[in-house]
Amino acid sequence: MSDLRATPAAECDVVMRGGITSGVVYPKALSEIAAAYRLRCVGGASAGAIGAAAGAAAEFGRGEGGFEKLMALPARLGDGRLAALFQPQRSTRSLLRLMLTATGNDRPGPARTGLSRYAAMVAALFAGFPLASLVGLAPGLALAVGGVFAGGVAGVLLVVAGVLLAVTGWVVAVAIRLVSKLTVDTPANLFGVCRGLGAGAAHPGLTDWLANQLDDLAGLPAGAPPLLFGHLWTGSTDPAAVPAGERAIDLRVISTCLSQSRPYELPTQARLFFYEPETWRTLFPAGVMDALLGAPEPQPLPGDDPEAWRREEEAAANHSPALRRLPAPEHLPVIVAIRMSLSFPLLISAVPLWTIDRRRSGERLVFAKLWFTDGGFCSNFPVHLFDAALATRPSFSINLGRFSEGQTPSPDEADNVEYSRTNTSGLLPPYEAIPERGFGAVAGFARAAVDTARGWHDSTQLNLPGFRDRIVRVLQTDSEGGLNLHMNGATIDRLADRGQAAGRIMVEQFTQPRYPVSAPLATGWENHRWVRYRALLSCLPAWLMSYSSGREGLDIAPEKPPSLPLSAPAQALATELTRALDAAAAVVANAEPGALEQLTAAPRPLGAIRRIPQI
Numbered sequence: 001m002s003d004l005r006a007t008p009a010a011e012c013d014v015v016m017r018g019g020i021t022s023g024v025v026y027p028k029a030l031s032e033i034a035a036a037y038r039l040r041c042v043g044g045a046s047a048g049a050i051g052a053a054a055g056a057a058a059e060f061g062r063g064e065g066g067f068e069k070l071m072a073l074p075a076r077l078g079d080g081r082l083a084a085l086f087q088p089q090r091s092t093r094s095l096l097r098l099m100l101t102a103t104g105n106d107r108p109g110p111a112r113t114g115l116s117r118y119a120a121m122v123a124a125l126f127a128g129f130p131l132a133s134l135v136g137l138a139p140g141l142a143l144a145v146g147g148v149f150a151g152g153v154a155g156v157l158l159v160v161a162g163v164l165l166a167v168t169g170w171v172v173a174v175a176i177r178l179v180s181k182l183t184v185d186t187p188a189n190l191f192g193v194c195r196g197l198g199a200g201a202a203h204p205g206l207t208d209w210l211a212n213q214l215d216d217l218a219g220l221p222a223g224a225p226p227l228l229f230g231h232l233w234t235g236s237t238d239p240a241a242v243p244a245g246e247r248a249i250d251l252r253v254i255s256t257c258l259s260q261s262r263p264y265e266l267p268t269q270a271r272l273f274f275y276e277p278e279t280w281r282t283l284f285p286a287g288v289m290d291a292l293l294g295a296p297e298p299q300p301l302p303g304d305d306p307e308a309w310r311r312e313e314e315a316a317a318n319h320s321p322a323l324r325r326l327p328a329p330e331h332l333p334v335i336v337a338i339r340m341s342l343s344f345p346l347l348i349s350a351v352p353l354w355t356i357d358r359r360r361s362g363e364r365l366v367f368a369k370l371w372f373t374d375g376g377f378c379s380n381f382p383v384h385l386f387d388a389a390l391a392t393r394p395s396f397s398i399n400l401g402r403f404s405e406g407q408t409p410s411p412d413e414a415d416n417v418e419y420s421r422t423n424t425s426g427l428l429p430p431y432e433a434i435p436e437r438g439f440g441a442v443a444g445f446a447r448a449a450v451d452t453a454r455g456w457h458d459s460t461q462l463n464l465p466g467f468r469d470r471i472v473r474v475l476q477t478d479s480e481g482g483l484n485l486h487m488n489g490a491t492i493d494r495l496a497d498r499g500q501a502a503g504r505i506m507v508e509q510f511t512q513p514r515y516p517v518s519a520p521l522a523t524g525w526e527n528h529r530w531v532r533y534r535a536l537l538s539c540l541p542a543w544l545m546s547y548s549s550g551r552e553g554l555d556i557a558p559e560k561p562p563s564l565p566l567s568a569p570a571q572a573l574a575t576e577l578t579r580a581l582d583a584a585a586a587v588v589a590n591a592e593p594g595a596l597e598q599l600t601a602a603p604r605p606l607g608a609i610r611r612i613p614q615i
Contacts, residue, residue, distance in 0.1 A: 004035060004067040012037035013386040013395040014055060017458075018046025018376035020344055021082060022400050022481030024492050025474050026051030026071045026498035029398055032503030034059065034067045040393065047377030048398075049253035049341035053214055053334050056232050056251040061219030069217050076495035078489025084487055085198070086347070091185040094128025094392060098178075099193065099347065100483065108486045109448040110479045115146040129177045136173025140166025182397035191371065192349030195282055196339060206348070210287045211335040225291045229267050229337075230330030237272055240332045242294075254375035254382055254615075255340040258350070259368070263378035265350070265385075265615045266337040267329040271298050272317050273353040274323040274367065278383065283351060288333050315365040323354050323367065341375040347483075348374075368468040381458040383467060389533055394525055395505040396506045398499070399462070399473040400481065401430060409477060411493070413501040417475040422517055423531060423603065426463035427473055432453075465603035466532040469509070469524060472502045538600045541588045543609040548585035551578075 014033060016026055021468040030039070030051065039059040042052040056072070058066035088096045097106060101124040104111030112120055128134050130189050140162045147158025198205030204212065213228060218227045220237075224501070230239020235248030256263050281289055301311040307455060326332060341352045350373045354481065357368035383397045401418070402411065409416050434449065436442040461467045480487065480495055487495075513520035515527040558571055588596065600606070 004071075005063055005065060006033060007062060008034075008038050010037045011040040013041035013043075013393065014039060014043075014052070015381070015383055015385050015395070016048035016051040016344075016395045017398060017401070018042035018048045019380075019400045019481055020045065020047055020055050020347075020489060021484055022474075022476060023047035023050050023525055024074045024077060024082075024487075025400065025502070026291045026398065027070045027498035028057065028496045028601040029055060029474075029503035030055040031071045032500050033396060033507060033509075034062070036507045037394070039249065040246070040384040041251040041252070041395075042209075043249065043250075043254075043382060044341075045254040045380050045382055046342050046344065048381070049338050049375060051398075052251055052253060053210075053247050053338045054217060056249050057217035057227055057334070058215045059249050060227070060232055060235070061217055064219030066217045066219060073213065074492050075489070078487070078492045080486065082492070085204065085209050085483040086194050087203070087205045088193045089195060092181065092189050094124075094202060095181055095186065095193045098116060098128055098348075100485065103483050105364065105485065108488045108491075110120045111484075117545045125174050127172050132173040132177040133170055136170035137166045138169075140164070140169050142551075160523060176591070186346065190279075190283075190349035190352060191346070191373075192343065193347055195349045197282065197285065199365050206342075207283065207335065207339055210338065211285050211333075212336065214334055214338075221286075226333045226335060228291070228330065229332050229334060232334070233330060233339055250386070251334065252335075252385055253337050253373045254379050255337070255343075255351075256375055256377040257370050257372055258377075259370040260511040263375065263615050264372075268330045268333050268338060269327050269413045270326045270337075273355055273370070273493045274325050276310060276321050277322055278321060283339065283349070284336065288335055291331075292327065292336070293324070295331040298325055298328045301553045315356075315367070316354075319354075319367055343373040344373055344376075347361075350426050354427065377454050379457055379458060381461075383461050389536060390494070391529060394510050394528070396472055396508075396510075397467075397471045398502060399427070399471050401473045401474045401475050403477055404431075405433070407475075409475070409494075413498040414505060416498050417505055418475065418501045419471070419505055421470040423465075423469075423515070423527070425603050426468035427461060427471060429459050463606065464607060465535040466528070466607075469528055469531070470506070472506055474498055474502050480505075495545050531603060535603055539583075539607050539609045541591075541596060541600055543587040544581070544588045547581060548589065551582065551585070 010032065013158050014030065016023075019025075021478065026048075030042075033039070034055075039055050042055045042059075043049075044052040054070055058070040059384065060066065061069075078401070098121065100106040101117070101120045104113060104117050104120075105113070106120060106124070111117075119124045142162070143165055144159045144162025148157040148159075148163055150153070150158055186192065194205065196205050196207035214227050215224070220227060228239040229251065230241075232249040232251050233238060233239075233247040234241040243385045251267075251268050255266055275292075277289065280292070284292075300306050300501055313325065316325060326336075342348060343350050353370045353372060354367045355370055357366045359368075360366045362488070379395070381399055386395050403416075418427055430451075432448040434448055435441040462471060474495075475498075476482070477497065478492055484491075499558065509521055509524040510528070511525065513522060514524045558566065558574065591599075
């Protein structure tokens with residue numbers, strides 16, 4: 001690997017998939033890529049957001065050894081140190097062990113299965129609810145003891161009845177306490193077991209540990225304000241400086257707003273929301289809160305109503321509890337957006353925000369509370385984050401997957417990474433085996449339904465031309481990544497090395513001759529740009545014909561529109577664009593059938609052009 005402190009001339013974008021502890025794959029993968037490319041845009045959701053933030057911070061601090069520090073990061077998480085970052089509150093402590101036990105991941109090594117898992121769950125329930133267990137067992141045990149002393153047939157019957165009563169009493173008592181934990185204590189803890197903060201500097205939680213790591217990777221001095229998005233955008237320690245052209249480092253992550261049933265791309269939408277400082281002090285370190293409270297007051301943008309803005313600020317200050325508007329994106333601490341993206345459901349508490357309730361009208365402004373959780377709910381693998389019509393730099397994507405049944409990891413980590421080697425091959429979609437009998441059948445069907453609902457958009461891109469050759473899938477066993485908080489150092493090292501192999505594969509694919517396969521002359525990057533161009537052309541005829549049909553029915557005079565009027569310069573521009581589109585549609589309409597058929601016949605599968613909302 002070349003000098004990681006030197007800045008390569010070539011640039012790239014990287015997107016990473018979420019996967020809880022699977023994020024240990026990313027540090028060495030990013031460092032391997034950074035040896036050949038400068039990271040220009042990085043993004044992801046959930047654990048992918050953590051990897052993206054770490055990569056962005058390391059790029060910012062490249063000259064101070066950012067990527068060397070990133071390479072060493074996985075080694076700091078082995079032998080229980082990873083699990084120690086997940087610190088539950090006292091009221092939800094019993095749920096963490098139960099949650100991990102239910103998934104079989106309550107200890108290092110392979111996940112528990114079968115009777116071992118059920119026995120561990122019973123033990124976890126006893127340990128988590130000792131008083132309820134005692135109260136539930138006591139009547140039955142007392143009856144059984146009485147039967148022992150009574151002797152005879154009656155005594156035996158009393159013992160049997162006592163055992164049955166003890167089991168039933170224990171189940172009922174524990175169930176009552178468990179329901180209370182899930183319906184009272186968990187919502188009170190912001191719908192999670194762990195809020196993310198630790199018990200102090202010596203025992204950091206996930207959020208404060210991540211905040212410290214990002215600042216260290218960025219080369220910020222100890223005790224300095226936290227890393228801000230403005231630092232990344234400008235490439236300097238002045239977050240308000242105006243970047244010349246593109247952002248120096250563009251970090252974007254996905255968070256899911258359950259209250260509005262939609263994802264948000266952060267930090268672009270930050271100014272829409274308000275936060276409650278007192279609650280946020282239980283979610284973010286003191287230095288982060290100081291940066292939030294000390295940030296310049298956000299100002300209305302051109303087109304905003306200043307009076308409406310002032311009324312919103314007054315309403316927020318008078319709200320109970322008092323609210324503050326999130327600062328402008330350049331002054332937002334990076335850890336805030338990352339924490340909003342990594343709220344693994346139930347394991348890590350959701351992040352509450354507030355916004356003006358636009359459904360209610362009147363003089364008095366009313367605020368609605370919003371709950372933000374894991375970005376993976378809507379897009380766990382947002383490959384599209386930095387897509388352009390035609391690529392000007394590589395955009396690598398690191399996916400995660402499981403080994404097929406019966407498949408075991410190879411000693412050569414490069415063999416544990418899947419990727420497309422030709423223009424006609426791609427990654428196969430994920431496969432979920434669903435049992436057909438018993439409780440496992442219902443649970444498996446439900447799990448597959450949820451995974452499909454939240455991941456279909458990501459999965460359909462795996463084999464799409466212009467996507468498949470820039471995606472690598474890092475395979476894991478059931479004891480690697482995911483909810484395996486107790487991975488030992490050796491397991492974490494293997495995953496990190498597997499990530500490094502994935503990074504090396506991507507770099508070599510795009511920098512070495514690979515196409516045509518029979519006699520390689522062009523690099524994967526040259527081939528990728530051509531495929532993207534061909535894929536765009538193959539979609540244009542259908543879109544242009546659709547445009548042409550609608551254009552014929554658009555009998556609205558531009559100078560007398562029903563809404564959204566245009567100024568004279570804008571109308572002139574619109575007229576020129578319309579002429580160009582009309583001309584392009586005419587080219588398609590008059591094309592030779594054979595030429596049009598060849599243009600749209602490849603590459604396959606065919607894509608589509610459509611207008612979608614900016615999240």
